[in-house]
Amino acid sequence: MRRAEIAVTGIGLLTPAGNDDDSVWKRLSAARCLASPDPELQGLPVAFSCRVDGFDPAGELGARKARRTDRFTHLAIAAARRSLADAGLEPTPRLAARVGVVLGVSSNSLDTYPHEFGRLGENRGHTVSPLALPRSVPNMVAGEVAMDLGVQGANFTVSSACASGATAIGVARDLLLGGSCDVVLAGGSESARSPMNATCFHQLRALSRRADRPDLASRPFDTDRDGFVLAEGAAVLVLERREHARDRGARVRALLRGFGASADAHHPTAPHPRGRGAEQAVRAALADAGCVPGDMHHINAHGTSTPTGDAVEAALYLRVYSGTPPPVTAPKSVIGHTIGAAGAIEAALTVLALERQQIPPTANLRRQDSGRELDIVTRRPRPVPMQAGLSTSFGFGGQNAALVITVP
Structure with missing residues (x-):
């Protein structure tokens, strides 16, 4: 029996590069890292980030909703x-029961909890907000989206660290293939630029320390990389079976052909030294799509700018593609690392690249590790005839996800 094709019919983006397709593409194409000093992180060892500008939660969502929810929920x-x-979708009462929401979130909100824990630590438990729990736990982001839109299908979050957004898209696809839903809103949201996040990642030595030049801080695959830049953002893709999209006359922007996921089963924070789990996820996604490595015309790399992670990832691509991978881009060089939202944002960027038949450039790349040189696009977008792209996401806990996306 022929398996249904899964269509991407809508994209919603809020990123440090902009909050609509054209703005995001324009700033990505400029190949300039958007990191700058962050007032919220003032006084910390790492006090810069990439932030979403031009978004007023109270004005867009209403003052009451903005007040009772946290930043990651606003973005979602x-x-x-x-x-x-x-x-072009209106969740009518008949359709609403068949519209699901699956969102990836790496952690609960680290904006609200430290403040409320402080009250508890000062023996002022009676002043802890009753909203502290429902505004902060990860599942509520999907619940809030459902309440906002009035959709009643399957509703949950997934958490696989920096692979969360990509994992959510893969799980949503399975809901559609299994017939549980007719439409699923899938993606991820995260605001990682809280003082607690910045402190924890600094203690792990995961963040770049280029405080004098934040615009040069995020440099995936460059020999001088020293860590990633914290960021925030969200991306939600509307997924539906292609025949469902056709029946309602929807525009199909791309097809989600393959999904692969795996675990390194190796270390809490470090990747497997040979990228064992990451390779397993990539090969699974290709097999799921009925593709071979040579069918991919570009790779949207995880590319966080950490010394170990980038080295393992580059070696992985050289191994999977027998030394000749397709052109590579690393968007975190421009927008920073949005953690749980990263895989969803980068899936959306892969769709944009396929639509424009261009690969966006990577910022701050001067020289690659010897023996691990990839064909990384730099300086300006590269026009390339493309039918398919691979988007990869790898996270703490050795959790990996890969997506194969093609033109319709």
């Missing part, structure tokens, strides 16, 4: 609204 609701509008 706004991205979900944008994705539905882009898909």
Whole structure:
């Protein structure tokens, strides 16, 4: 029996590069890292980040909703609204029960909890907000999106660290293939630029320390990389079976052909030294799509700018592609690392690249590790005839996800 094709019919984006397709593409194409000093992180060892500008939660969501929810939820609701509008979809009462929401979130909100824990530590438990729990736990981001849009299908979050957004898209695809839903809003949201996040990642020596030149801090695959840049953002994709999209006359922006996931089973924070799990996820996604490595015309790399992670990832691509991988781009060089949202944002960027038949450039790349040189696009977008792209995401805990996306 022929398996249904899964269509991407809508995209909603909020990123440090902009909050719509054209703005994001323009700033990505400029190949300039958007990191700058962050007032929220002032006084910390690492006090810069990549932030979403031009977004007013109270103005867009309403003052009451903005007040009772945290930043990662603001971003998710706004991205979900944008994705539905882009898909031309109205959740009528009949359809609403068949519309699901699957979102990736790496952690609970680290904005609210430290403040409330402080009250508890000062023996002022009676002043802890009753909203502290429902505004902060990860599942509520999907619940809030459903309440905002009035959709009643399968509803949950997935958490696989920096692979969360990509994993959510893969799980959503399975809901559609299994017939549980007719439409799924899938993606990820995260605001990682809290003082607690910045402190924890600094203690792990995962962050770049280029405080004098934040614009040079994120440099995936460059020999002088020293860690990633914290960021925030959200992306939500509207997914539906292609026949469902056809029946309602929807525009199909791309097809989600393959998904692969795996675990390194190796270390809490370090990748397997040979990228064992990452390779397993990539090969699984290709097999799921019915593709061979040579069918991919570009790779949207995880590329965080950490010394170990980038080295393992580059070696992985050289191994999978027998030494000749397709052109590579690393968007975190421009927008920083949005953690749980990264895989969803980069899946959306892969769709944009396929639509424009261009690969966006990587910022701050001067020289690659000897013996691990990839064909990385730099300086300006590269026009390339493309039918398919591979987007990869790897996270703490050795959790890996890969997506194969093609033109319709």
